[in-house]
Amino acid sequence: MAELLVSMKNIVKRFGGIAVNEHIDFELVPGEVHALLGENGAGKSTLMNILAGLYRQDEGEIILHGKRAELSSPKDAINHKVGMIHQHFKLVENLTAAENIILGINQGMFLSRKKVNEKILQFSQGYGLTIDPKDTVAHMSVGEKQRVEILKALYRGADILILDEPTAVLTPQETKELFQIIKRMTAQGCGVVIITHKMQEVMEIADRITVLRKGKKIGTVQKSDVNEQQLTEMMVGEHIGKTRKKEPRRDNETVLEIEGITVKNDKGMIAVKGASFQVKKGEILGIAGISGNGQKELAEAIAGLRAIDEGTIRIQEIEIQGKAAVDIIDLGLSYVPEDRLGMGLIGNMNIAENLILKDYRKSKFRKGIFIDRKRMEEHATAVIQRFDIKASKPNGAIRVLSGGNLQKVLLGREILEEPKVLIAAYPVRGLDVATTEAVYHLLLEQRNRGCAILFISEDLDEIMDLSDRIIVMEGGRVAGSAKPEETTIEEIGKMMLNGKVS
Numbered sequence: 001m002a003e004l005l006v007s008m009k010n011i012v013k014r015f016g017g018i019a020v021n022e023h024i025d026f027e028l029v030p031g032e033v034h035a036l037l038g039e040n041g042a043g044k045s046t047l048m049n050i051l052a053g054l055y056r057q058d059e060g061e062i063i064l065h066g067k068r069a070e071l072s073s074p075k076d077a078i079n080h081k082v083g084m085i086h087q088h089f090k091l092v093e094n095l096t097a098a099e100n101i102i103l104g105i106n107q108g109m110f111l112s113r114k115k116v117n118e119k120i121l122q123f124s125q126g127y128g129l130t131i132d133p134k135d136t137v138a139h140m141s142v143g144e145k146q147r148v149e150i151l152k153a154l155y156r157g158a159d160i161l162i163l164d165e166p167t168a169v170l171t172p173q174e175t176k177e178l179f180q181i182i183k184r185m186t187a188q189g190c191g192v193v194i195i196t197h198k199m200q201e202v203m204e205i206a207d208r209i210t211v212l213r214k215g216k217k218i219g220t221v222q223k224s225d226v227n228e229q230q231l232t233e234m235m236v237g238e239h240i241g242k243t244r245k246k247e248p249r250r251d252n253e254t255v256l257e258i259e260g261i262t263v264k265n266d267k268g269m270i271a272v273k274g275a276s277f278q279v280k281k282g283e284i285l286g287i288a289g290i291s292g293n294g295q296k297e298l299a300e301a302i303a304g305l306r307a308i309d310e311g312t313i314r315i316q317e318i319e320i321q322g323k324a325a326v327d328i329i330d331l332g333l334s335y336v337p338e339d340r341l342g343m344g345l346i347g348n349m350n351i352a353e354n355l356i357l358k359d360y361r362k363s364k365f366r367k368g369i370f371i372d373r374k375r376m377e378e379h380a381t382a383v384i385q386r387f388d389i390k391a392s393k394p395n396g397a398i399r400v401l402s403g404g405n406l407q408k409v410l411l412g413r414e415i416l417e418e419p420k421v422l423i424a425a426y427p428v429r430g431l432d433v434a435t436t437e438a439v440y441h442l443l444l445e446q447r448n449r450g451c452a453i454l455f456i457s458e459d460l461d462e463i464m465d466l467s468d469r470i471i472v473m474e475g476g477r478v479a480g481s482a483k484p485e486e487t488t489i490e491e492i493g494k495m496m497l498n499g500k501v502s
Contacts, residue, residue, distance in 0.1 A: 005191040012059035028191040035206035039432030042212040052084035053077035083153025084162040098133035143174035172493035251281040255452035261311030271297035273476040279452040286467030287456045294476035303335040304328040332420030347399040352380035387412040404435035425456040
């Protein structure tokens, strides 16, 4: 094996006495892509944040380029040629690409913008990371912003790059371009660490794979020696099978009808532009699109949480625009928002209280003018058991639950209403493999029961797998529609990027 770029030995990191990394070893060699896999809370990001100088380990040592390194800050890491590209980019939006790349680097007393732009353009072309150095970051696509972040690290001399969930907000075409860039970087001797949960991408791009589970290293394997199922079992400690059953649709009744609606965002700018579509009984309509193309505003408008400027929304032929959210709920709509704790649940209430937020007016939870707390907690206990929510007691604080358990509480509350329409916005974002499968099983149960489901997601594999039909949102418009069996991920990706199939 070539000389190691990175050797992390016996790394321990604790937060509040709880070990997040327990005696972990990790290595990276020049020219390799090393994937770091694990469920949420497995310790992946913590381990890489230590390597990037954001955290300091409590025990263990780090050797970089054959020399022991003390990393007290990101500056120390950069000085040791380590660069981390975070999932949420750290760019200054109103500066140009070139200005972001050289930010913090001493350029001397006089700065020639022309020479800097020429130098960065030439540098970027060497890695196939072509950008216009003069472009303002605010006007760039997500893929272009990511290239600027990568160039920032490379320009500072990094040959160890850490990419945290690098494809989370990219189209399939942008993902392919990123993988080509990674291959060029490794061909020039860089070592790349990818933190991800997307198994297909790991099998495509990685050379070696290290799996963490509950803060411990389970093992490091060559990609050629394992398959996706084996990696999943390493991640979760058990076999997770896909038992998704989609029954044939028998009903063509339109339950939700959207006709020419226009909706503004929080800044007063138009976010949804003349959108029209229908969702049938017992149908999952997948909404694909890069985040920020009007999906959030569309969902909130249908749920009665955001006013519409033009158009009509109907649930079973009843117009709902202008109605209060509580009246729309009574018409049979349930909404699982992307912001679980901010919009879906109330952090300073307990589990039982959150579970009756929509039902506290009903007689079964009332004792005169007061809430019947015994019945409320009995109901919560039943929901906890049915949905396998990891919680010690029904009156326990909601805010201490993991993301997966928060989502189960939210889905449990909404599904038990037996809705006619269910909006699920990014329902598995940030969830581990087992919880993701449980959530999809619940959605399919509702579909098979006859619920009309609006399924908003950035994961095209899951949209193709779960949906009966797909529409693509681009620039606030419905750019196109297709049935999964009649299209490909690449075609959907083109619509996401260009608004049409070329």
